[in-house]
Amino acid sequence: MSGYVRPGNSQPALLFPFIAGVVVVLSVLPLVRLAMTGLSALAAGGAISVLADRALWAAAYYTLVTALWGTLISVAIGAFFAFVLTLTDIPGKGPLGFLFVLPMMIPPQVTALAWVQMSGPSSPLLKALGMAPPLGSPQPLYSAGGIALLYGVQHAPLVYLALRAGLMSVPRDGVEAALLSGASPFRTFRDIVLPLALPGMIAGAAIAFVSCIGNFGIPAILGIPASIYTLSTLIFTKFSAFTDRTFGEVALLSGIIALISVVGLAVQERALGRRDYRIAGQAGARATFSIGGWKFIFLPLLAVLLFFMLVAPFLALLAGSLVPAYGVPLTFQTLSFHAFEEVLLRQTITRTAFANSLFLATVTALGLLALSVLAGYVLSRRRDAAASLVASLIEIPYALPGIVVAVAFILVFAAPLPVFNVTLYGTIWIILIAYFASFFAVSLKPVVSAYRQLDPALEEAARLAGAGFFTRLKDILVPLIAPAAGASVILVFLIACNELTVSALLWSTGTQTLGVVIYNLDDSGSSDVASALSVLVVMMVVIMMLLLEGMAKHLPAGVVPWRS
CATH class of the missing domain: 1.10.3720.10 (MetI-like)
Structure with a gap:
C-alpha cells in the first residue's frame, strides 16, 4: 500500500497518470494526427489545389x-x-x-x-x-x-x-x-x-x-x-x-x-x-x-x-x-398517423437509429460519469500546472466544431490498430470514442462544481480512520456529489442522443444515429417520416429537460443552465 497512495496525499499514485493517459487518447492523439496530416498535405503541395479551389473561398x-x-x-x-x-x-x-x-x-x-x-x-x-x-x-x-x-x-x-x-x-x-x-x-x-x-x-x-x-x-x-x-x-x-x-x-x-x-x-x-x-x-x-x-x-x-x-x-x-x-394540407380527410407507424413499427432504419442513439448516449453518459468522478476528484484537489493542462485538454474537443473532431478520429482510426490489428472505422465504436472526446467537458463540469463545494475535512476524517480511497469514494464522496452526477448523466445523454455533426462523417451501414437518419430521410424526400421522427426527438428532449428541472433544487448552482 505504500506505493499505492502518494505520501502526504490522499490520491492514489496512479490516478492522475490514468486520467492524463485517457486525455492523451481522447484529445491529444487525434488533434496531433490531424495537424500532421495537414502539414503533410502542405509539404506535398496539397495546399495549392485547396486554395485554388473556388468552392473553398x-x-x-x-x-x-x-x-x-x-x-x-x-x-x-x-x-x-x-x-x-x-x-x-x-x-x-x-x-x-x-x-x-x-x-x-x-x-x-x-x-x-x-x-x-x-x-x-x-x-x-x-x-x-x-x-x-x-x-x-x-x-x-x-x-x-x-x-x-x-x-x-x-x-x-x-x-x-x-x-x-x-x-x-x-x-x-x-x-x-x-x-x-x-x-x-x-x-x-x-x-x-x-x-x-x-x-x-x-x-x-x-x-x-x-x-x-x-x-x-x-x-x-x-x-x-x-x-x-x-x-x-x-x-x-x-x-x-x-x-x-x-x-x-x-x-x-x-x-x-x-x-x-x-x-x-x-x-x-x-x-x-x-x-x-x-x-x-x-x-x-x-x-x-x-x-x-x-x-x-x-x-x-x-x-x-x-x-x-x-x-x-x-x-x-x-x-x-x-x-x-x-x-398536402392538413385536414381531417388527410390526417394520417402513417409516418409514426413507419417510424415505430415498419422502418428498420429508424428502429436501428433509435437503438444506436440510445446505446451510444447511455454508454457515453455512464462511461463519462465514471471518468468524471475520478477526473473531477483529481482536478478539484490538485492546483498545479499539470492539472490545469489536463483540464484545458479536456475542453479542447468540446470547443472545436464537431466536424473537426470527426475528421481527427477518422485519421487516427482509419488504419487497423497496432498489435490488435482491428479497424474501428466503419463501426459504432469509433462514434462512441468520438462522443467520449466531444462530451467529456460537459460531463466533468457539474461533477467538479460539486467536488469543490465539499468540505475536505469529511474525507480527511475518513482517511485518518483508515478508509482507503475507493472506500471513501463509495461511502462519502459519491453520495454527496450524486445530484450533480445525475445531472451530468442527463445532460450528456440529451446531447449525445441528438448529435449529428460528429456522426455525420463516422456512420456507416448499420451504425446510423437519429440525427443522421433525420437528415437522410429529409434529403431523400421522406419529409413526413423525418418530421414524425423529429417530433419524437423533441418530445424526448422536453422530458429529459423536465427531469433536470425537477432535480434543480438538489444541484449546485450553474449545473442546470437555465436555473439560478
Whole structure:
C-alpha cells in the first residue's frame, strides 16, 4: 500500500497518470494526427489545389457571413431575454427561461426541418390555415439569410446564458444608489448595468459565433439544396466524393475551421482583457428594475418571440408528420398517423437509429460519469500546472466544431490498430470514442462544481480512520456529489442522443444515429417520416429537460443552465 497512495496525499499514485493517459487518447492523439496530416498535405503541395479551389473561398465566405449575421441575431434576441428575465420583476421568469433555452437543446437539423415545414408554398400548416404563398414561390429559408436566421434562433440561448451569468453579479446597491440620486431607470441601465454586462455579452457572442462556424445540421438542410456550402458541409461533400487526396484536403479544411474558431475566441479574450471592472457591493444580489405597466408590453413581446421560435415550428413539424406527403394540407380527410407507424413499427432504419442513439448516449453518459468522478476528484484537489493542462485538454474537443473532431478520429482510426490489428472505422465504436472526446467537458463540469463545494475535512476524517480511497469514494464522496452526477448523466445523454455533426462523417451501414437518419430521410424526400421522427426527438428532449428541472433544487448552482 505504500506505493499505492502518494505520501502526504490522499490520491492514489496512479490516478492522475490514468486520467492524463485517457486525455492523451481522447484529445491529444487525434488533434496531433490531424495537424500532421495537414502539414503533410502542405509539404506535398496539397495546399495549392485547396486554395485554388473556388468552392473553398465560396464556402469560407458563406461560413463567415452566415456566422456573423447569425451571431448578431443571437445577441439581439438573447440579450433582450437576459435583461428582461434577469433584471426586471416580470412574472413567469421560470417558465419563460425554460422555454427560451429549449431550442438550444433541440438538434439543429430538427430546427431546420421544422422551419422548412413552417414556411414556403408547400407548408402543410400554412396550407391548412390558408396562408401559404402561391405555388412556385421560392422557399425563403433556402438562402444564406435563412441559414443566418436559424443560427440566431438556435444559438440565442447561448448568449442568454452567458449574459445572465454576468447580470447575476450586478450589485443591487449600486443600482439603488443611482435611482435614489434621481437617475432615470434608462440612464441607470445605460451607465451602470450595460457596461458591467458587456463582458458577458462579448463572451456569449463569441460562443455563438464559434457554434455557428461548426454547425452542420442547419446549413446541410437549408444550404445544400440551394448549392450554398459552408466549410462544414463542404467537408461532408468531399468525403462523399472520396479520392486519394481527400484526407489531406479535409485536414486542411478542418484546420481552417479550427483557425476561425480560435480567432473568434481570441477576439473574445482580447475584448474582455481590455475591460477591467471591479464590482463592489452585495455579491450575487441581483439588481431588479420594477417595470410597472411595461410588463403589458414586454410579456406579450416575449410570448410572441417564443411562439415563432418554438411553438409555431413544432406545430408545423407536427402537421408535416400527420399528412401523407409534403405539400398536402392538413385536414381531417388527410390526417394520417402513417409516418409514426413507419417510424415505430415498419422502418428498420429508424428502429436501428433509435437503438444506436440510445446505446451510444447511455454508454457515453455512464462511461463519462465514471471518468468524471475520478477526473473531477483529481482536478478539484490538485492546483498545479499539470492539472490545469489536463483540464484545458479536456475542453479542447468540446470547443472545436464537431466536424473537426470527426475528421481527427477518422485519421487516427482509419488504419487497423497496432498489435490488435482491428479497424474501428466503419463501426459504432469509433462514434462512441468520438462522443467520449466531444462530451467529456460537459460531463466533468457539474461533477467538479460539486467536488469543490465539499468540505475536505469529511474525507480527511475518513482517511485518518483508515478508509482507503475507493472506500471513501463509495461511502462519502459519491453520495454527496450524486445530484450533480445525475445531472451530468442527463445532460450528456440529451446531447449525445441528438448529435449529428460528429456522426455525420463516422456512420456507416448499420451504425446510423437519429440525427443522421433525420437528415437522410429529409434529403431523400421522406419529409413526413423525418418530421414524425423529429417530433419524437423533441418530445424526448422536453422530458429529459423536465427531469433536470425537477432535480434543480438538489444541484449546485450553474449545473442546470437555465436555473439560478
